Amino acid sequence: MATAIDQKHCHSGVTVTHAISHDDVILSTENLTKHFGALTAINGVNLRIGPGVHSIIGPNGAGKTTLFNLLTGFLAPDSGHVSYRGERISGLPPYAISQRGVARSFQITSIFAELSVFENVRVAVQSRLKASYNFLISHRSLKDVERKTAEILSRVGLENWADTTAKNLPYGLQRCLDIGISLATDPSLVLLDEPTSGVSREDTTNILQLIAAISRRLPVVLIEHNIDIVLSISDMITVLYQGVVLAEGPPAQVRDDERVQEAYLGGY
Amino acid sequence: MTENTSSRSRAILIGALLAMAVLFPHIAPYQALASEVLIFALFAVSYDLVLGYAGMLSFGHAAFFGLGAYGTGIFLVKMYPSVPLGLLTGLAVSTLAALFVGYASIRRRGIYFTMVTLAFAQMFYFIAFKWTGLTGGDDGLQGVPRPQLGPLDLGPEINLYYFVLVLVAVSVALIFRVVNSPFGKTLQALRENHNRAMSIGYDVDRFRLIAFIISGFFSGLAGGLYALLLHFVPLSALHWSTSGEVVVMSITGGMGTLVGPILGAVAIILLRDVISNYTESWNLVMGAIFMAAVLGFRGGIMGLLKWRR
Numbered sequence A: 001m002a003t004a005i006d007q008k009h010c011h012s013g014v015t016v017t018h019a020i021s022h023d024d025v026i027l028s029t030e031n032l033t034k035h036f037g038a039l040t041a042i043n044g045v046n047l048r049i050g051p052g053v054h055s056i057i058g059p060n061g062a063g064k065t066t067l068f069n070l071l072t073g074f075l076a077p078d079s080g081h082v083s084y085r086g087e088r089i090s091g092l093p094p095y096a097i098s099q100r101g102v103a104r105s106f107q108i109t110s111i112f113a114e115l116s117v118f119e120n121v122r123v124a125v126q127s128r129l130k131a132s133y134n135f136l137i138s139h140r141s142l143k144d145v146e147r148k149t150a151e152i153l154s155r156v157g158l159e160n161w162a163d164t165t166a167k168n169l170p171y172g173l174q175r176c177l178d179i180g181i182s183l184a185t186d187p188s189l190v191l192l193d194e195p196t197s198g199v200s201r202e203d204t205t206n207i208l209q210l211i212a213a214i215s216r217r218l219p220v221v222l223i224e225h226n227i228d229i230v231l232s233i234s235d236m237i238t239v240l241y242q243g244v245v246l247a248e249g250p251p252a253q254v255r256d257d258e259r260v261q262e263a264y265l266g267g268y
Numbered sequence B: 001m002t003e004n005t006s007s008r009s010r011a012i013l014i015g016a017l018l019a020m021a022v023l024f025p026h027i028a029p030y031q032a033l034a035s036e037v038l039i040f041a042l043f044a045v046s047y048d049l050v051l052g053y054a055g056m057l058s059f060g061h062a063a064f065f066g067l068g069a070y071g072t073g074i075f076l077v078k079m080y081p082s083v084p085l086g087l088l089t090g091l092a093v094s095t096l097a098a099l100f101v102g103y104a105s106i107r108r109r110g111i112y113f114t115m116v117t118l119a120f121a122q123m124f125y126f127i128a129f130k131w132t133g134l135t136g137g138d139d140g141l142q143g144v145p146r147p148q149l150g151p152l153d154l155g156p157e158i159n160l161y162y163f164v165l166v167l168v169a170v171s172v173a174l175i176f177r178v179v180n181s182p183f184g185k186t187l188q189a190l191r192e193n194h195n196r197a198m199s200i201g202y203d204v205d206r207f208r209l210i211a212f213i214i215s216g217f218f219s220g221l222a223g224g225l226y227a228l229l230l231h232f233v234p235l236s237a238l239h240w241s242t243s244g245e246v247v248v249m250s251i252t253g254g255m256g257t258l259v260g261p262i263l264g265a266v267a268i269i270l271l272r273d274v275i276s277n278y279t280e281s282w283n284l285v286m287g288a289i290f291m292a293a294v295l296g297f298r299g300g301i302m303g304l305l306k307w308r309r
């Protein structure tokens, strides 16, 4: 359906911007392709991300993380492109994409290990300001930044850990901090790469609640291996297999798709 | 509460340091040695901005120290006898060099960055070595004057010391400000995690470049003061071993603390003065200190102090 709309607009010469705002699509890709030597990690992927939780699933090595790296500028596509709010962002460096409002977390926890939990989030909040280049004022003078930091910390449940050095946080809370850093950049779209991997059952519950809360405000793209989680939390699911989109649709439809069951779910 | 106590204890610490600095030339073996300690303390603090805060292991900082010294010295010898203008010339030369070297090296990481900075520093060394007419080549630049500065006669060593003390104190205060600014905090974040810093919107290379330039600026000031102190610019100011020395001071003192590199500079310069009475192989001794610092007490002198507490 979505593809049909897109094509109609293209043929009738209506700009992509219009099609996107009309369709509530905030980010889309067109024929996105990435090779690593002989391996095609992402192969002609067309993706349309709208409100709610959009999960990307697929077996190990399917290309999920590579897709995130293409969306956030950590890799440049070999062909195809990425559009965000009607602007082509593929080819931009990661910091420019972040400045436009796309935030991500990493599959392997990525925080500022030797800095305090508070500073981890504070520096992310500060990233929205030109004052980040100011070397003649005290960082404590940015009172709005400190307020916003405290707010983010309580949103991700870390308000009592502010002074802890990040590397000393329990693992589950490090994952929360990673999400907090992403939220602190005041994004309009959040990409989370396996936020619950390696996390205890209890912490997983917390993180899922956090994701649900985020998705009420912002579109969330979620890479997740646990199929029960995916089926319960997602509004839309894209199944990647060997770099190709194998199926796409709401949870019930993807669950019942025979090819998905064969290629992916059967393997579990 | 804690903030009050910490700001009070910081005020006490700064007061004590300044009091010591004022008394220092009177207890040092000779007054020029006291000035030399301060000059290298400034050099080490400037360097710490790059190594300790931005996490960039430059092995080319002799370039900025040496060019600051030559810029100041050449201006005073060949152009006009004015200390402020001489120092400004040295600062301009070293800052431009930092811009140039930084621009060419900043995109490289790890050992590649280190090698590029070393290569540029070596290039400046050979230019100074060959361009005898301007620099005095191997003999160094002789006869750098210390012209009167308004009412202040910089001739006596004790007067020069207090002049150096004021400039070094102001510079170190400024560098403290820099590391505790929004900019300085960003440097620490990108030192910790380059990719994460990029992914939250920081143009990491630009921050690295600015840090490098600020560091080159203050290293150049240290070099300019060195030319005044010695009445002379030795070619060795540009030699790679000068880069090595500032690395050792920073790491021995405890990098990423600013106070640590000051202590490192004090310890190394005083020790060098004592040991050079007994042996020619100072570099060997310094190498041993360095090994001890890296292997035996990580975190340097600052680490030891914290550990004792």
Ligand SMILES: Nc1ncnc2c1ncn2[C@@H]1O[C@H](COP(=O)(O)OP(=O)(O)OP(=O)(O)O)[C@@H](O)[C@H]1O
Pocket (backbone or CB within 6 Å): A036, A039, A041, A058, A059, A060, A061, A062, A063, A064, A065, A066, A067, A107
């Ligand atoms: N930088 C790279 N260079 C070469 N090959 C790569 C690179 N990054 C990923 N690959 C390869 O591309 C394929 C897709 O990797 P990717 O990390 O995107 O998979 P994934 O779906 O995230 O898997 P997982 O579930 O294990 O995280 C894999 O075969 C991987 O080995």
Ligand SMILES: [Mg+2]
Pocket (backbone or CB within 6 Å): A064, A065, A066, A107
């Ligand atoms: Mg992955």
